[in-house]
Amino acid sequence: MPEIHTLVLGDYQVNCYIVSPQGGSHCCLIDPGYEAPVIVKKLNDLGLTLDAIVLTHGHFDHVGAVKDIAQLTGCRVYVNPLEKTLPPQLTAGPLCFTNALQDGMTFTEAALTFTALHTPGHTPGSMCLLTQGVLFAGDTLFAGSCGRTDFPGGNARDMLSSLQRLSALPGETWVLPGHGESTTIAEEKRNNPYMRQGFPGEYL
Numbered sequence: 001m002p003e004i005h006t007l008v009l010g011d012y013q014v015n016c017y018i019v020s021p022q023g024g025s026h027c028c029l030i031d032p033g034y035e036a037p038v039i040v041k042k043l044n045d046l047g048l049t050l051d052a053i054v055l056t057h058g059h060f061d062h063v064g065a066v067k068d069i070a071q072l073t074g075c076r077v078y079v080n081p082l083e084k085t086l087p088p089q090l091t092a093g094p095l096c097f098t099n100a101l102q103d104g105m106t107f108t109e110a111a112l113t114f115t116a117l118h119t120p121g122h123t124p125g126s127m128c129l130l131t132q133g134v135l136f137a138g139d140t141l142f143a144g145s146c147g148r149t150d151f152p153g154g155n156a157r158d159m160l161s162s163l164q165r166l167s168a169l170p171g172e173t174w175v176l177p178g179h180g181e182s183t184t185i186a187e188e189k190r191n192n193p194y195m196r197q198g199f200p201g202e203y204l
Contacts, residue, residue: 001022001132001133001134001174002019002020002021002022002112002131002132002134003019003020003021003022003023003024004017004018004019004134004176005017005018005042005046006018006176007035007038007039007042009032009033009034009035009038009039009065010033010034010035010061010064011034011061012033012061012179013179013180014031014033014034014061014062014178014179015031015176015177015178015179015180016029016030016031016032016033016034016039016065017029017030017031017136017176018039018042018043018046018048019110019112019131019136020046020048020110020112021110021111021112024048024110024111025047025048025049026048026049026050026051026110026111027043027046027048027049027050027051027110028050028051028052028053028054028109028110028112028114029050029052029053029054029069029075030053030054030055030056030129030136030176031054031055031056031062031063031136031138031178032053032062032063032064032065032066032069033060033061033062033063033064033065034061034064034065035065036065036068036069036072039065039069040069040072050069050073050075051075051076051109051110052075052076052077052078052099052109052110053066053069053070053075053076053077053078054077054078054079054101054109054114054129054136055077055078055079055083055097055101055127056126056127056128056129056136056137056138056139056140056178057079057080057083057122057123057125057126057127057138057139058079058083058084058086058090058091058095058123058125059086059090059091059123059139059151060090060091060092062138062139062178063079063091063092063095063096064092066096066097067096070096070098076098076099076109077096077097077098077099078097078098078099078100078101078107079095079097079100079101079125079127080100080101080102080116080118080124080125080126080127081100081125082120082123082124082125083095083123083124083125085124085125085153086123086124086152086153087152087153090151090152090153101116101125101127102116102118103116103117103118104116104117104118112131112132113131114129114130114131115129115130115131116128116129117129117130117165117166119137119138119140119141119162119165119166120155120158120159120161120162121140121146121147121149121154121155121156121158121159121160121161121162121163122138122139122140122146122147122148122149122151122154122159123139123151123153123154124153124155126138126139126140126147126162128140128141128166130169130173133170133172133173133174134173134174134176135166135169135173135174135175135176135185136176137166137175137176137177137178138177138178139177139178139179140159140162140163140166141163141166141175141177141188141192141195142177142178142179142180142183143175143177143180143181143182143183143187143188143192144183144188144191144192144193145192145194146159146163146192146194146195147159147178159194160194163192163194163195164195166185166188166195167185167188167189167195169185170185171184171185171186171189172184172185172186173185175188
């Protein structure tokens, strides 16, 4: 399992994850939404070199620190290009990225190999990222809940399909969401009403 440090940042309490191999000196950032100086200081304190930022989706509370950190470090930035269809008020302006995430692709950064899973519903280009039994779920799957589908670009039917896809992962998969506490796939299959029963019909 990789080494993971969590920073909870900003008014929306976004989970920003610093991910590195055990004992490694290079890392990736998942969803640096706010407070670039805080993130950079943590990287320096840990003695880690940033190779890449990987974004689960393009909402402003997940991407707000990307530009400043990328300019400072020269790191690569991954996102699904479908996120460019979101209105700019939701993405805090044009998205800054260098590499496109696509469903099923694998890529290696900081000596970690990730598999990208397209999980639309919260946004058209929402992605979950799987590495070494850990799923970075963004705003697709939360402990006991799932991401909102009533923002522009959201779709409840797509969310249900995405949750069904995630339910097929091994039960012991550790789920690290974009907000709130961690969980497992098995726990969500037992207790998450959206994964168990779906949305009320009027929301479809």
